[in-house]
Amino acid sequence: MIEVQNLTWYYQSNPKRVLDNINLNIKQGESVAILGPTGAGKTTLLYCLCGLIPHNFAGKFEGTVNICGMDPRKANVAEIARRVGYVFEDAESQLVLSTVKENLLFGLENLGLPIEEIERRIQWAIKKFSIEDLLEYDAHLLSGGQKQKVALLSSLVMQPDILLLDEPTSELDPISKTELYKILVELRENKDMTMIIVEQDLEDLPKLVDRVILLYDGKIIYDKPLRAFFEMAEEIEKLGVRPIDSTLIYSNLRNEGFFRKKLSVPLTDDEAVLLLQDLFKGEKT
Amino acid sequence: MMRWSWYVPMKSGFHSLNPVLKINITLCIWVLSLTFQQPLWNGLLFCLTCLPFFTSRRMFVALKEILKYVSPIMFIYGILWPFFLVGGKVYLNYHASFFTREFTIELTQLGISWAIMTAFRLGTLMVAALLLLSFTKETEVLYGMLKFRIPYAVAFVFLMAIRLVPLALGDIQTIIDSRKARGIKEEGGLIYVMKNVTSLMIPLFLIFLRRVQIISNALEMKCFGSSRRVTTLLPNLSIFDKIAISLLLVAVALLLYLRIHLGMFALIPSRI
Numbered sequence: 001m002i003e004v005q006n007l008t009w010y011y012q013s014n015p016k017r018v019l020d021n022i023n024l025n026i027k028q029g030e031s032v033a034i035l036g037p038t039g040a041g042k043t044t045l046l047y048c049l050c051g052l053i054p055h056n057f058a059g060k061f062e063g064t065v066n067i068c069g070m071d072p073r074k075a076n077v078a079e080i081a082r083r084v085g086y087v088f089e090d091a092e093s094q095l096v097l098s099t100v101k102e103n104l105l106f107g108l109e110n111l112g113l114p115i116e117e118i119e120r121r122i123q124w125a126i127k128k129f130s131i132e133d134l135l136e137y138d139a140h141l142l143s144g145g146q147k148q149k150v151a152l153l154s155s156l157v158m159q160p161d162i163l164l165l166d167e168p169t170s171e172l173d174p175i176s177k178t179e180l181y182k183i184l185v186e187l188r189e190n191k192d193m194t195m196i197i198v199e200q201d202l203e204d205l206p207k208l209v210d211r212v213i214l215l216y217d218g219k220i221i222y223d224k225p226l227r228a229f230f231e232m233a234e235e236i237e238k239l240g241v242r243p244i245d246s247t248l249i250y251s252n253l254r255n256e257g258f259f260r261k262k263l264s265v266p267l268t269d270d271e272a273v274l275l276l277q278d279l280f281k282g283e284k285t
Numbered sequence: 286m287m288r289w290s291w292y293v294p295m296k297s298g299f300h301s302l303n304p305v306l307k308i309n310i311t312l313c314i315w316v317l318s319l320t321f322q323q324p325l326w327n328g329l330l331f332c333l334t335c336l337p338f339f340t341s342r343r344m345f346v347a348l349k350e351i352l353k354y355v356s357p358i359m360f361i362y363g364i365l366w367p368f369f370l371v372g373g374k375v376y377l378n379y380h381a382s383f384f385t386r387e388f389t390i391e392l393t394q395l396g397i398s399w400a401i402m403t404a405f406r407l408g409t410l411m412v413a414a415l416l417l418l419s420f421t422k423e424t425e426v427l428y429g430m431l432k433f434r435i436p437y438a439v440a441f442v443f444l445m446a447i448r449l450v451p452l453a454l455g456d457i458q459t460i461i462d463s464r465k466a467r468g469i470k471e472e473g474g475l476i477y478v479m480k481n482v483t484s485l486m487i488p489l490f491l492i493f494l495r496r497v498q499i500i501s502n503a504l505e506m507k508c509f510g511s512s513r514r515v516t517t518l519l520p521n522l523s524i525f526d527k528i529a530i531s532l533l534l535v536a537v538a539l540l541l542y543l544r545i546h547l548g549m550f551a552l553i554p555s556r557i
Contacts, residue, residue, distance in 0.1 A: 111513070
């Protein structure tokens with residue numbers, strides 16, 4: 001679905017390599033998180049995966065990228081956007097028209113779908129995400145969470161094969177964040193869609209992804225399955241990414257000698273509670 | 286909260302008109318403001334253009350906001366014109382010399398009348414545009430423009446451009462507020478803005494560029510510019526709309542005839 005080989009990218013204004021020899025292979029239906037400190041090149045990598053780089057940014061592109069059989073240097077962004085959806089960090093900028101319905105329609109109309117198909121997809125969004133009451137609302141007057149939900153839906157109705165999410169929860173309050181993750185987890189159940197998410201706050205991530213890539217200074221440092229990645233909580237923290245709290249607690253307790261036997265790292269609150277319950281029962285494992 | 290649009294959402298008779306009719310009304314006002322050439326007629330047209338804003342308190346507040354930006358431009362225009370056009374009764378005649386060069390400044394009846402007329406004309410052009418945008422959602426303007434067979438990409442770029450104006454005004458306010466928070470005294474209204482134009486414009490320009498970049502990326506990721514586009518929300522014209530548009534066009538054609546062939550409503554009939 002996505003193949004990246006020896007990808008290197010320099011912005012014209014900066015002689016430093018923002019992406020440095022990236023090699024990546026993502027299969028259909030995979031759900032992948034890209035993590036890294038600020039300036040690691042996460043957003044730049046997403047831009048390369050949807051064609052915004054090299055089309056909309058000046059710079060030097062080396063290596064090859066293959067997205068659903070398309071080369072972003074040859075295919076234009078609109079062509080790639082038929083297969084790849086992008087949810088930006090800034091929800092406001094994605095809402096290009098007034099009402100929620102108009103914003104949902106915008107992408108569908110651009111795809112040139114038959115009017116019956118457009119109507120069918122709008123009805124699907126209404127049913128699936130209970131947005132009937134919001135349809136005629138001014139999208140710019142919605143709460144941050146609702147705006148991001150509309151931005152996500154306006155990508156989803158276009159039925160992309162690949163969905164790229166660039167810190168979609170960074171401007172959301174905890175409740176809105178949980179709601180958005182609920183939608184994403186539901187989508188995850190549809191194994192046809194490939195999902196790549198860039199995220200800073202990792203607490204909800206285990207519900208969503210099964211593979212994690214850590215970028216640092218434009219290079220891929222780790223590319224591991226979810227649990228194997230969080231086994232290295234201390235190393236991750238040293239690279240400027242705050243791991244999930246439960247993995248840090250587990251790591252500290254293990255260093256203190258509480259767990260003699262090798263256990264799997266708890267990734268959710270429930271798993272952490274179970275582990276601590278066992279510990280407090282005196283059943284040293 | 287940052288204001289992102291000129292549109293004032295509420296229910297009123299003018300709000301409920303078909304966007305195509307509202308665009309026609311605006312175009313007719315523009316044509317008439319360029320046709321009329323007398324302070325009385327242009328002043329009357331200016332007042333008529335402002336009239337829909339008096340239908341409710343909220344719209345009146347919107348008009349006050351609009352005039353806050355429009356009136357200084359009208360004022361500057363009105364002050365400058367008398368010095369460039371002379372004729373008729375002379376109210377002031379002043380001879381001066383600057384180094385070796387001698388010149389005369391004259392304030393005449395024609396100059397003053399022309400200045401008032403052009404100030405009203407300019408005001409009408411701007412208020413009419415904002416009348417349309419205050420009473421019509423941007424998207425309705427967009428779909429209305431498509432009815433005029435304007436290409437979608439052109440109409441959409443126009444929509445984006447008018448949307449960026451209130452955003453830029455909001456950005457200026459944010460920059461001024463952040464300067465105040467750093468202890469800079471911000472007083473003096475327009476004169477202050479003119480004096481501090483560089484230090485305001487640089488951050489405004491950078492914010493503007495970033496905003497345009499983000500919006501253009503978002504548009505491209507929604508397949509904007511695709512050649513196969515369909516449009517689902519085009520407004521249909523009712524019989525009332527068709528009659529109203531026809532009457533408007535006939536009235537404007539008649540007034541144009543009177544102006545061009547009979548020289549009515551004009552200070553200098555041979556000139557626009």
